[in-house]
Amino acid sequence: MEQRENIIELKHITKTFEDGFHAVEDFNLEVKRGEFVTFLGPSGCGKTTTLRMIAGFDIPSEGEILLNGKPITDLPPHKRPINTVFQRYALFPHMNIYENIAFGLKQKKTPKDVIDKKVKKALELVDLEGFERRKVSTLSGGQQQRVAIARAVVNEPEILLLDEPLGALDLKMRKEMQLELKAMHKELGITFIYVTHDQEEALTMSDKIVVMSEGKTQQIGTPEDIYNEPKNAFVADFIGDSNIFNGIMTGHLKARFCGGEFDCVDDVEEGTHITAVVRPEDVILTTPQEGTIKGVVTSVIFKGMHYEIAVASGKNEMVIQSVRSAKPGDPVGMRVDPDNIHIMIAEDHTNIFAVEINRNHRLEYNETVLDTSLTKIIKGSRRSENGTLIDAAGEAIDPAKIRIIAAIGPNDIKLTDHQDEGLVQGYISNLIYKGDHYSYVIHTDMGQDFVVNDEYLWNMEDQVGLIMPVDKMTFSVKR
């Protein structure tokens, strides 16, 4: 058979569940033979659903999955040369370790002596020699994990899928297993597709990382690419620690954010709204005079290899990793090398902000109750007799466990002189004329920057109130 370079290809995969939830939207991916690919993203981003579609447990609503160039989209799981290591191991409790590992081989009607040999080899691979006759319940979590891996790799699959396999292990064990899995990948030469929400795990192990959020691919690249050149604010925020600022291009290779004007290397047209990302380790502490921006140290935490220093610069906060310590209250300057500033064009200026659920189970922002129905925002929820929220099953919903994110477009916010009328107050930190309107960046007292389009001219530093009609907001739930 012709050896193709791509072992598996996912083309325009979309998965919509019966309740209308879009788990995955237009997902495209090519995986090379022998690659270690990681799907990385917060819970609910669609990474497990994508893995389940590759395994065959879920069928895509749209799109195609090709294995070695042949469509397998509708093939049932038992006919795919793909095996899975399940999140909670899913070992068969009524079988001993040998029977568990031999299950797949017996299905293929492998002769007994071959099974014996392969099981022995698989147990050697995972360092559990002599465990054949043990019962599943007598093993520790880490050992069960190893059996689950042995049970999958013994079938010599073309692709091994791993669904957060280390999630249930403690930190030390997890670190060990990360290295062992990486070594195993090298030894076996099988393609690994790995799902995790742990960015460090992804960076440590993968050849290629697929960063996902809300069912969509955010970025595909090597760990270095993803870390050094995040494509958007989400990736920057999710991978590693980042300082992320809204800003604007003020000239050729000049960007204004965090209250200062920085030189940068990204050629973006003047006047463009941007998102600037600066890694904490790339900020250089200087004397107040030498810095591009000034600030005051607000906190210092010793982290072993470095100090984590938070500096307040005006209303902005910059987190810095430095080998030098500082004292809270110290005035400092900050400088960033031009090639350490990552400029991303803010594709859309929708303002996104977190709102709270207050004690009366109502939505609240800036101590103002938003007049909207929370039960419509949280799917399947309703109010109990005493006004608290309960889910479809009648269980109480813990407001602390869910985050509600509100979004409002720049055209839907009105500026007013009467600050009390606004939902939130702030000062104008940036303005550009856009032909028929002005685009403002308002730095609010809540610490959040809002982009507002308004046809009237306001001045820089003007104190304004932002009128944000609730019916223009859209809400989404993060758990």
Added chain:
Amino acid sequence: MGKLSFSRKSLGIPYALFLLLFVAAPLLVLIYYAFTNGQGQFTLANLTGFFTNPNTLGTLCYSFAIAVTTTAVCLLLAYPTAYILAKSKLKAKSVIVMIFIMPMWINFSLRITALKEILTLIEGNLAYYPFANAVIGMTYDFLPFMILPIYNTIVKLDESLLEAARDLGANETEAFLKVTLPLSVPGIVSGIAMVFLPAMTNYVVLDMLYNSTYIMGSLIGSYFAAYNWNGGSMIALILLAIICLFTLLTRGAEEEENPRGGALL
């Protein structure tokens, strides 16, 4: 009985008294009667009499046959029902389970009387099919006791185990045979225990369907009715021994299947 901790000892007294009066004492009386003759002298005649009398032996076999058939029919009806119920994605699942249990809320004699009318309508004379009627009556009465434990084990089954089986090359049928079925054995065993034991002795169902002395329970009743306390006691004792034996057997099977609590961790 007996090893109650000191501080709680007094709380156990009422139950201990109950146990003495209504369990231990009757048992002793039973044993006394079983091994004595009408004059109060020790004898093994009752025991040998039971095993040499073709009538009593026949009844034992007959009630055994009824119990086995009833259990088998219950199992065949209950397993698919429980399986479909447990696997259905219906939100009203618990309501449907309730419907299966609901007959138990209706007065027992009312149910059997109704069944009798229906069977008479179909068969004409109930006496023509005593065996079938006994099985139908008991199945009707005991079915929920078989459905519930099986339903409970299947509904608690970790879905990912089935996915693992399918992932490893088993189709849906094989996954059922190799994973679901063996893992639902504890439910089957407790279902059998809950149906088989009463089916051996519950002669009220048969008595209400038609007057008969065909099974063990009714046999004991007939001995007592004829004032043969000694013979009746011996049969009761033998039945007790059989039930003890059966309970031990099923418990052994359950323990074999059950030490899997830590597996999900």
